[in-house]
Amino acid sequence: MVVSSEGKSGGLALMLREEVKVTMQNYFKYHIHSLVSLDDGEVFRFTRFYGQANPNLRKESRDMLRRVKSMVKDGQIVGGDFNAILNNTEKDGGRKKPRSSMDEFYDILDELSLVDVKTCNGWFTWTNNREGPDLIKERLDRFLI
Structure with a gap:
């Protein structure tokens, strides 16, 4: 399943192994919501x-997460590029993010009871690809359960 980008922003792809059965529930330009069935019978919701x-425009993203969560009665995983950080330790270089934007991201995760899964292979998932003092790195991509 692929949702095309708009210019240089956005775009989603959902690719899984053949032995995993995926049933699309719905999709739009900023999400793909699916039901995943594993060979062992385990079933969960996955939202890309x-x-x-x-x-x-971030309120639109938060509202979409609320709509998807309202449909989910069992386990759920949400993964992708959230274009947000929870605190300034998730950013290296550049100006600090406003506390209000980090609080909004934290509040939606708390409201929807989503837990951040910490990565063990590096912290930052995005870079501006510059060098020296102009280099900025952030942790924008994550998985939530």
Whole structure:
């Protein structure tokens, strides 16, 4: 399943191994919501997510997560680029993020009872690909359960 990008932003792809059965539930330009069935009979909801890069439009992303969560009665995983950080330790270089944007991200995770799964292979998932003092790295991609 693929949702095309708009210019240089967005775009989603959901690819799984052949032995995994995936049933699409719904999709739009910023998410793909699916039901995943494993060979051992385990079933869970997986939402591939792309958060709005424009801070003025992030309410749309939060509202979409609320709609998906309202449909989920069992386990759920949400993974993708959230274009948000929880605190300034998830950013290296550049200006600090406003506390309000980090609080909004934390609040939606708390409201939806989503838990951040910490990575063990490196912390930062995005870089601006510059060098020296202009280099910025952030942890924008994550999995939530």
